[in-house]
Amino acid sequence: MGQGGGVNSLYREFTLRSPADAGAMVNFIKSNAAAFVDKGTPLRVIVTEEEMDRLDEQIKYYFGVVVKAIAEQVWVAGRQFDKDVWHEQLAKQFLPTKELVMPDGEIVLKRSSIARGQISLKRMGKYLQEVEAYAATEHGVRFE
Structure with missing residues (x-):
């Protein structure tokens, strides 16, 4: 299949x-x-x-530094959002989507994942750069 x-x-x-x-x-x-x-x-x-699979260190940096800083520093329409919400937003914005054809014929768009085996080392690096640039430029986020 x-x-x-x-x-x-x-x-x-x-x-x-x-x-x-x-x-x-x-x-x-x-x-x-x-x-x-x-x-x-x-x-x-x-x-x-x-291609080599993404590294655990990249994931630790993504969630522990990048998404954490965004969740702590960014306010949108008078409110803050947690790391899970930001991860979904960023993945939706910067990772490609795939079409899945469901058994009933419905076509569903699914965002790509950063899970092990789902994203390469190089693509994860590019994703991190895109997210950091977006956060710094659009929201003024400062990273430690």
């Missing part, structure tokens, strides 16, 4: 750590390519290097 797709969606990832892994990928493509071309939905192959 595909990522958020219907029952008939094809999705398969291969991590190439050895020649045998590469052979399995080639065999999978050979076994399926013609059938999908015949259906009018050719396969798409993307090759990229595996």
Whole structure:
């Protein structure tokens, strides 16, 4: 089953750590390519290097310094908001959304996550920079 797709969606990832892994990928493509071309939905192959997962230190810094400072220093319309609210707002604002097709056909937009295995080291670093720049520029937040 595909990522958020219907029952008939094809999705398969291969991590190439050895020649045998590469052979399995080639065999999978050979076994399926013609059938999908015949259906009018050719396969798409993307090759990229595996990115390192975000670090626990990045998460500690994000919640313990960045979001904490925002929650303590920012007032909006005469009130403050806690760290959970700010995290949801920031993630919604700066992380990409994905479409999920529900079993009843409804399409739901879901924001990306910063959970382990869900965001790369590089993307988490970019997210931190975007959040800090936004907080400092738009709300005057000072970070220790």
